[in-house]
Amino acid sequence: MFETRLKDAASQVQAHLDDVIGAMGDLPVVQAMSYASAGGKRLRAFLVLESARLHGIAPEQAIWAAASVEALHAYSLVHDDLPAMDDDDLRRGLPTVHVKWDEATAVLAGDALQTLAFELLARPEASADPLVRAELVLRMARAVGAEGMVKGQALDIAAETATTPLTLEQITELQAGKTGALIEWSACAGAVLAGADTEALSIYAQKLGLAFQIWDDVLDVEGDVETVGKAVGKDADAGKATFVSLLGLDAAKSRAQTLVQEACVALGSYGDEGETLRQAARFVISRHS
Known part of the structure; x- marks a missing residue:
């Protein structure tokens, strides 16, 4: 059931983004936006659509918030891959945007995807209630700004030149912003x-987001570039502290499993209706990319 719904979410969001971005013309920056927003697991979009289903929100309404978070996520990946950030040449098995085009186009495409995310939330199709739209926008801004995703990325960059490795508590704070904040927004939407x-849903997502990042650290050690779709082993080569380097591989896996169990427990009030979200939590520590 989960895998079917995940695939459905991916196809629905892709079609929606294709329609929205396709109407913008054919400039290189628009081509780069379309390229950057294609593919991926679409877990965040799935969380939006599934949490909407649990609360009786029609898919044709929820799709706007689902597409929004994927546009925002795509922007973050484009900028993270830039030479000034993580300097990656490969994303989802394909050349990164700055490699396929150039750095300026990548910056602009990322900027445009970020603003598109807020536009999609602000449109009346997202909700007939302007206060609901404003709440979604406010929560998104907090999740991705200097108290959320941007904070996490800034802490990550600062750690590269720090004289001492980050502690477990510091890495947890970093990843709660860099990865967890947007996952939490998605699950609560x-x-x-x-x-x-x-x-x-907030408690569920916090556990899920941390498990997701721990498993990313596991894949950086155990994965291969063909399966993961991006460079692996970079953290170890750079001497960066990760959940695996601090806890050890087995303990990191055990911690991720515990977090998934806690995430599932948090959904108790949803009964059997929450099972698909529980399956999503289990998925994040069974994936290979």
Whole structure:
């Protein structure tokens, strides 16, 4: 059930983004936006659509928030891959945007995808209630700004020149911003659309987001470039502290498994209806990319 819904979410969001971006013309920056927003697991979009389903929100409404978070995620990847950031040449098995075009186009495409994300949330199709749209935008801004994703990336960059490796607590804070904040926004979006309480989904997403990042660290050690779709082993080569380097491989895997169990428990109030989200949590520590 989960895999089917994940694939459905991916195809629905891809079609929606293709329609929206395709209407912008054929300039290189638009081509780069389309290129950057294609592919991927679409886990964040799935979380939006599934949380919306749990709260009785129609898919044709929820798709706007789902497409928004994927546009935002695509922007973050384009900028993370830049030479000034992580300097990666490969993403999802393909050349990164700055490699396929150039750095200026990559910066502009990322900027345009970020602003598109907020445009999609602000459109009346996202919700007939302007207060709901404003709440989604506010939560998104907090999740991706200097208190969320940008903070996490800034801490990550600072760690590269720090005289001492990060502690486990510091890495957890870093990843809560860099990865976890947007995952939390996604899982809570359906409840926000319905005007419902977000506490259970917030706890679920915090556990899920941390497990996701721990498993990324595992894949950086155990994965191969063909399967993962990007360079592996870079953290170890750079001497960066990760969950694996601090905990050890087996302990990191065990920690991720515990977090997934805790995420599943957090969904108790949803009963059997929350099973697909529980399967999503289990998925993040069974994936190979």
